[in-house]
Amino acid sequence: MGFTIDDLTFIRNLVRERSAIVLAKEKEYLICSRLEPLAKELGFDSLFALLRKLRLSSYGMLHRKVVEAMITNETSFFRDLSPFVALKEYLLPDLIARRASMKCLSIWCGASSSGQEPYSIMLTILEFFPELKDWQIRFLSTDISGAMLKRCQEGIYSQLEVNRGLPAGLLAKYFTKKGTQWQIDDDIRKRIEFREMNLAGQWFLFPPLDIVVLRNVMIYFDGETKKRILKKIRNIMDPQGYLLLGGSETTMNLDDEYER
Secondary structure, eight states: OOHHHHHHHHHHHHHHHHHHHOOOTTTTTHHHHHHHHHHTTTTTSSSHHHHHHHHHSSSHHHHHHHHHHHHHOOOTTTTTSSSHHHHIIIIIIHHHHTTTTEEEEEESOOOOSSSSSHHHHHHHHHHGGGGGGGGGGEEEEEOOOOOHHHHHHHHEEEEEHHHTTTHHHHHHEEEEEETTTEEEOOOHTTTTTEEEEEETTTTOOOOOOOEEEEEEEEGGGGGHHHHHHHHHHHHHHHEEEEEEEOOTOOOOOTTTTTOO
């Protein structure tokens, strides 16, 4: 037996209110597939028992777990490749030339997921820009999910995860085998500050940012939320900084102050 329209509306409203993510009305299959394992993990005898508990209690850890379960955390090392080519061949050389006297860079990755994207950026820096060794680099990476941030901080990945996009040379150079898994070196983990943040909620006080990476995130938001986020990013970016979006994302018709 499936959800009622009222059940679906309740979950969709909860997820939208707490994360700004818009679940389409036809996503009942997605909601069921994500929440059934959660209900079992938390000891509920059915999905409907979980839903009753949600309805009868004020917002708390259970609601948060439901919201986090509905967030898509698809990622991989050097995903889509072209942004990392751009970092290597244009963005970082340009910033290094312009920041040479100050020797400082500020980078923010706004959706850490399980950490492959921020670590791919840091590996690009370490591999190709030894001149940045004595620079002050503040690298902040955030995510709405506490569980994902814990994974980021641990930096432990399965064989399947490292096989997806991570060159064998970088695996051998920067990772240590831990049983059947691989852990990125402690020195690299210390270079990135991982913090919890909801893009639809209160933002931190950022320094002027040179690089903002927000890839494959805004596809889940409605138009007004996208506009608000793009405006906030523009207000915290250095005027000559760079924003990297996903391949299907754009600022067109949302914020005309960005230049491609």
